[in-house]
Amino acid sequence: MRYDSITEAIGNTPLVRIDPAVHGLRHIDLFAKLEMLNPFGSVKDRPAWHMARPHLEAAAGGGGGGTVVELSSGNTAKALALLAGLYGLRFKSVTNRMRVPEVRELLLLLGAEIEELPGQSECLDPTDTDDPLTRFHQALSEPDAGYLHTDQYFNPRNVEAHAEGTGPEIVKDLEGRVPDWFVACVGTAGSSTGVARVLREHDPGVRVLGLVAGKSDFIPGIRTIDEVRQVGLFDPATYDVMASVSSEEAIEGMVTLIRRCGLLSGPTGGAAYFGAVRHLREVDAGLAGTGRRESAVFIVCDRAESYLSYVRERRPELVGRAPRRGPVVEVSEAAARVVDVAAARRWLAQQEGPRPLVVDLRGPHAYAALHIAGSVNIVDEVFGELVRGGLPFSKSVPVLLACPVGEKSLRYAALLTGMGHPDVRSLAGGIVAWRDAGAPLVRE
Template sequence: MRYESITDAIGGTPLVAIPPEVHGLVGIDLYAKLEMLNPFGSVKDRAAWNMARERLDDARRDAAAVVELSSGNTAKALAVIAGMHGLPFRSVTNRMKVPEIKDLLLLLGAQIEELPGQTECLDPTDTEEPLTRMYRRLTEERSEFLHTDQYFNPLNRQAHQDATGPEIVADLDGRVPDYFIACVGTAGSSTGVARALRARGAVGVWGVVADRSDFIPGIRTADELTEVGLFDPDTFDRIDSVTSQQAIDGMLVLNRRCGILGGPTAGAAYFAAVRALGEVEVAPGERKTAVFIVCDRVESYMSYVRQRRPELLQRPARANDVRTVSEDEVAQVRSLSVAEAAEWIERERPVVIDLRGSFAFRALHLAGSINIVDEVFGELAQDGIPVSPQQPVLLVCPVGEQSLRYAALLKRLGHRDARSLAGGVVAWRDAGQRLVSA
């Protein structure tokens, strides 16, 4: 098949059946939409091209930079598109969590601007957030930027409503699947495909999010969904959460049993699909059809796998990994309200450890606190945290979820008194307590 431009190859990805002996579902045909086979490697290729293409001529005329608040696949696709058209690309983010993506963006010539922030997500209502201020600047009428605005741009959703969804129906010989399962990030692909399918018939739409205290690349947690302008709760008949361990388990099935080299997001979608479809009752002689999306490829996530499942790469397992902390251990941690924490700091002088990214810490943090980024903290736990076990410790994170688990890990390691700040830095700020910058 011949194309005049690589962008002409975006879309038209195959729909591949998952063997019944692999998924084990009775009376259900399960298919994977292989968006990883888009030319730049992910489902985001469609949205990136749809959001940028009509504005590229004006951007060249004005010597504008293509800018997006992204640290992942959208940034990667836009970096390629911008470079093809002689334009610079800037990725603006609070934190680059996947080293391989950061290296690839730099290789593609992208400029990466990591801004400080109190949380790791864009909150458009918080006028004090540097990331929010940058977002508002980008959304103004400024000729020096081509801001694609993936979180709120309807062209993100439209790319999938016009193409991805209809492709699924066409590949099913004109039938609408009974169920569509999609991970929710910017909500562009999930809502766009859902609208296309529902315009053609009845379909159950199931969203997949990351567990509240966990991280899966490209997927939001339930608490973060309200920050995405394209997210519409009415789109989804149910929303299920998946842990990073479950996502990797699902990924391994796709990689090893199906020959589909999808990444953790694909694994999360597959795991959630099989788990939820296992609850569906299918009458004798009846068959149901379900489709999930394979968002991108596994090769970009070796560091993610190495950190969470080192044994898969023939490396020794971690004895003290925060992911091994049980709910019983978490229940033993004392979570302090802002008032209780302020009083305890004044009285006991604990070591206050902020687990957020360095840029967020530099912007605003509790006075006297030290910064040990969560991943680094996890590494240090293998040999012992550089704090005396007799010294009281208060752990702080954006909203108080991670800090609970890390405090439980400290207690496992023999620390006498490790506590967590309930509600994290956000609660501390909202209560009017003092925050300082570095």
């Protein structure tokens, strides 16, 4: 099959039936839509091209030059970097943190510029005018900004790419039938909204299961339930059921797809598979004795290679590393000590006893931009590795943990408390609350 441009190879990805011996569903046919076989490696190839194409063609007609910009730290950024390069343009990825090292390195290899800004969450909140990501987004949207801004969280062409491509392809590959269930991990909400729209045009009875990451957990490409409500394309009416998946479950599903199905899936696809099977088991039991069969489709979003460090951090034995040295004690976050900004400042200013060690869990660029004076920067992924090896500090050292909004620090404070640290506290509201209270911050 011959193409004149790599963009012509975007779409028309396979739909593969998962062997019932793997998933155990007796009355439901489960299919995987292999979006990782798009030419740039992910489901984001479709919206990236659909959103960028008008800008790129206009720029090419004007003699080239300019920069494509997107608030992305993952697959959308990768696809846009490649597309921009095809048209002789630059690409800038703007994010509050690059969480996966392989993705950062790949983006740099693709020629992308990466700008990390301190932000309140992985998604921007357009109503928070004090958030640096929001201010940057507003600046990009101004007519004379000078950037080609694809705006994936709010651009309707994100949804259109799947309504015109992914959804119709599923119906075609099922020979005109519509699946009873569509299972979607929710990131920008573009694929779930676009596919659901098409499927329901064929059959309003289609049920949509939306999967999000557990609160304070991290699965690449999936938002938590708090974050997803900040996404401009998210509409709760799209989903009949919303459920959360943990990072451990995502990796478990990923390993199953790789080792039992020959599908080189990343953790997002693993989360979709795991969440689908878990939910459909009850549906399957209800179909017993009825003589009916149902079908379900989920999306394998991308490939495994970009997430080896993510897997190594959580399941080192899967990549030939020594297992974690002893279990990390899981305790309720209610057991953690939380201090507000005023109490934290009094604690840091006390004259008696050892001064608390302030650990800033944000990325290095956010830390360099603004941080609490005297704090040390240990990125949360690295801090997690330290915790798994045992207490990272002497028990005699009091510790104040700080992250963007207080969620990560709360979790780690609970873990360290459960491991026997007598005085570790989490900064309520994180660095954002510290800044909003007018407490002093310094630049590196």
